[in-house]
Every structure is written in C-alpha cells, then in structure tokens.
Amino acid sequence: MRYLIVVILCSLVCPRLLAQEKSYIKKGNALYGEKKYKEAEDSYRKSVAKKGGNVEGNFNLGDALYKQKKFADAGAQFDKLAQSDGKNKMLTAQAYHNLGNSLLENKKLEESIEAYKKALLNNPKDDETRYNLAYAQEKLKKQQNKNNKDNKNNKDNKDQQKQDKNNKNDQNKDKKDQDKNQNKPDQDKKDQQKQQNPDKLSKDDAERMLDALNNDEKQTQEKLKNKKLKGAKLKIDKDW
Structure with a gap:
C-alpha cells in the first residue's frame, strides 16, 4: 500500500x-x-x-x-481520484495502484489487473505495481485452473451418478424379471408335468384295454394250442 x-x-x-x-x-x-x-x-x-x-x-x-479493510469503500475513493485528475500522472498512477490493491483484497482479480495496467500506463517504471500485476495474474490463473478442475469433477460426479442410476434401474429390472420367473402361474408347472407324465386312463378305457389284452392273449394261446395239436408232419421210415 x-x-x-x-x-x-x-x-x-x-x-x-x-x-x-x-x-x-x-x-x-x-x-x-x-x-x-x-x-x-x-x-x-x-x-x-x-x-x-x-x-x-x-x-x-x-x-x-x-x-x-473497507475495501469496497477504499476502491471507490481511489477510483474517484484516478478519474478526476488526468494531469498529474504520478498521482493517477498511485490512485490506480491502490485501486488495484483494494480490488485484489476484495477478490476481484480481473478488475485489479486492469487497474494495475492503468497504473503502469501512467508510470511504466513502477516496479511495485508491476509485481502486484504479476501476482494478481498468477492468482487469477490458479483460480481459473481450480474452477476448470471443479467443473470437470462436477461433470464426472454427475456422469457417475447417472451411471449408478442406470445400473440401479438395470438391477431392479433384473430382480423383477427374476421374481416373475420364480412366481410363474402353477399352470406352467402343471403343463410341464403334463408333458412329462401323461394323463391316467379313465376306468372304462382301462377296462376296455384290459379286455383287449385278454382277448389277444386268448387268441394267442388258442393258436399255440392248435399248432400243438396238429403236430408236425414227420416222415416215418420203416426199417423192415
């Protein structure tokens, strides 16, 4: 100061x-x-x-x-001085220098840089102002880098949250599909059992099939019996 x-x-x-x-x-x-x-x-x-x-x-x-530390009021005071006296370049340079300091303390980095530049226009040999200008520029650069990093992190976080949401939705869908498969109607099971185990015959059908089998058995036995009775045609050779 x-x-x-x-x-x-x-x-x-x-x-x-x-x-x-x-x-x-x-x-x-x-x-x-x-x-x-x-x-x-x-x-x-x-x-x-x-x-x-x-x-x-x-x-x-x-x-x-x-x-x-009334930086806003101080800045307004120095700005008024810098604007009011254009003849005395040294005084104008000092006013802009202090305006730059006030703005810098008030975290208005871009405005402070402009004030320091105006101070140097009026007094190019002022090393103190040149140092403050470089300091403000470096601070602004760090702030911009931090903002860019924060913006990238925020974007990455949003993308991750979106991905997590999609994953959760997929998991919920898979769970619903699994529950649906586990809770199929009993009819499906019955149909499966029906395919694996044919329906039992009715009593009448069973009796008819049994009669048919008995008749077939009788016919078969009859045929066998007749065959035996007929015997085989043998050639009898008499030896006399």
Whole structure:
C-alpha cells in the first residue's frame, strides 16, 4: 500500500478555509500514524467536507478506509481520484495502484489487473505495481485452473451418478424379471408335468384295454394250442 502523500496545493480558496483543511489532514495523519484508522477517517472526511475537497485529504481518506479493510469503500475513493485528475500522472498512477490493491483484497482479480495496467500506463517504471500485476495474474490463473478442475469433477460426479442410476434401474429390472420367473402361474408347472407324465386312463378305457389284452392273449394261446395239436408232419421210415 502507498504511504500517505502530501500535495502542495495552489488554490484561490480562502486562506482560513485552507488552513482548516490542512489542520484536519494533519490531525488525521497523526491518528493514522497511531493506527487509529477510524478516527483518522473521520478527520480526513472533515478535511474534504467542502465540495470537491482536496487531493491530499481524499487520497489519505482512501488509505484509512483500506486499513480498516473497507475495501469496497477504499476502491471507490481511489477510483474517484484516478478519474478526476488526468494531469498529474504520478498521482493517477498511485490512485490506480491502490485501486488495484483494494480490488485484489476484495477478490476481484480481473478488475485489479486492469487497474494495475492503468497504473503502469501512467508510470511504466513502477516496479511495485508491476509485481502486484504479476501476482494478481498468477492468482487469477490458479483460480481459473481450480474452477476448470471443479467443473470437470462436477461433470464426472454427475456422469457417475447417472451411471449408478442406470445400473440401479438395470438391477431392479433384473430382480423383477427374476421374481416373475420364480412366481410363474402353477399352470406352467402343471403343463410341464403334463408333458412329462401323461394323463391316467379313465376306468372304462382301462377296462376296455384290459379286455383287449385278454382277448389277444386268448387268441394267442388258442393258436399255440392248435399248432400243438396238429403236430408236425414227420416222415416215418420203416426199417423192415
């Protein structure tokens, strides 16, 4: 952060008013040196209470706000200074430098980089600003890499969740098919048994088949009996 600046003003304002402003700035500087930043802020605000105020009071007010970690308010203060004075390039460079610091602390990396670049345009020899610019650029690069990695991980997680869901659905379908196969109607079993074990004959059919078999047996026996009775035709040779 820049040190407090002291600017010698050439002004046509009333000497008494100018002296009062300087008194508030001097008091603010003393409080700032004692690290009483809130009291210093109040004193600087009094020094710039009149319309427009003075550059030194406004610049130091921004520093006091920055020290209190009021980075948004500090940034607004330095931005106003950077925009208001285009003639004094050194002052403009310092304002943009501090604006960059405020934005960086507020985690607005891209905006801080732009502020540092504008500071260097007004003062190309400022090594401190050049270092802060490189620091902000490196930090932004790491953040972008992290975001890309997080996005990839989120995509991978979503893909995995989708795959898990599909696998679960497949498992549920397989289970339903298995349960369906296990709970087939008894008719299927009966049909299977019917194929393996033909239906039993009715009593009448059984009796008819038994009669038929008996008749066949009688006929067969009769044929055998007749054959025996007839005997074989033998050639009898008489030996006399």
